[in-house]
Amino acid sequence: QLQLQESGPGLVKPSETLSxxxxxxxxxxxxxxxxxxxxxQPPGKGLEWIGSIYYSGSTYYNPSLKSRVTISxxxxxxxxxxxxxxxxxxxxAVYYCARHVVEFDxxxxxWGKGTTVTVSS
Amino acid sequence: QSVxxxxxxxxxxxxxxxxxxxxxxxSNIGSNTVNWYQQLPGTAPKLLIYSNxxxxxxxxxxxxxxxxxxxxxxxxxxxQSEDEADYYCAAWDDSPSWVFGGGTKxxxx
Numbered sequence: 458q459l460q461l462q463e464s465g466p467g468l469v470k471p472s473e474t475l476s477x478x479x480x481x482x483x484x485x486x487x488x489x490x491x492x493x494x495x496x497x498q499p500p501g502k503g504l505e506w507i508g509s510i511y512y513s514g515s516t517y518y519n520p521s522l523k524s525r526v527t528i529s530x531x532x533x534x535x536x537x538x539x540x541x542x543x544x545x546x547x548x549x550a551v552y553y554c555a556r557h558v559v560e561f562d563x564x565x566x567x568w569g570k571g572t573t574v575t576v577s578s
Numbered sequence: 579q580s581v582x583x584x585x586x587x588x589x590x591x592x593x594x595x596x597x598x599x600x601x602x603x604x605s606n607i608g609s610n611t612v613n614w615y616q617q618l619p620g621t622a623p624k625l626l627i628y629s630n631x632x633x634x635x636x637x638x639x640x641x642x643x644x645x646x647x648x649x650x651x652x653x654x655x656x657x658q659s660e661d662e663a664d665y666y667c668a669a670w671d672d673s674p675s676w677v678f679g680g681g682t683k684x685x686x687x
Binding site: 506519558562565569 | 622623628629
């Protein structure tokens, strides 16, 4: 069945750029029925949507993060990636990637296990 | 401050029925469907309810969802100890963006 796996550095220095990749297995990222997105969860806090991308490259971003976020897709590798620039301690969180169903209705049905990113010098 | 409003906590005894509310606005719950996620300790969120009241395959029918106007509710009947988790509501907002509730921690007493 479809699986998503996040990967990337677990420690990032303040002011640097956080980079994560989500690898999709068991299905194609090029399906017309889905967007692919990033959600994060700071320690002890709730979920925050970061942004989403379609296989064609069309993106939506959280307005509060839009100036620092870039999400890209590589259909040849069945992967999509997140870059968050100028990070601070407030960006410390578990980062999840997820599939977004966009056919007939909207929901996130498959999630990765998450990867912890700590921002610290 | 989350866009969708949930109570921070809820509790019940085994076998009891509990409900968790989620309040939004005309641009999210009022015009789009609501989804619910269950997050067990130390794990990723899991889709529990989609399209207001639909259960994915494998989710027990003890879990049900409803929506009215700009509010939604998750009901859990026959409460079990394994239901102890954090529950989040979510909806597409017309801004456009995804919005979540702040989460409700359910304790089974």
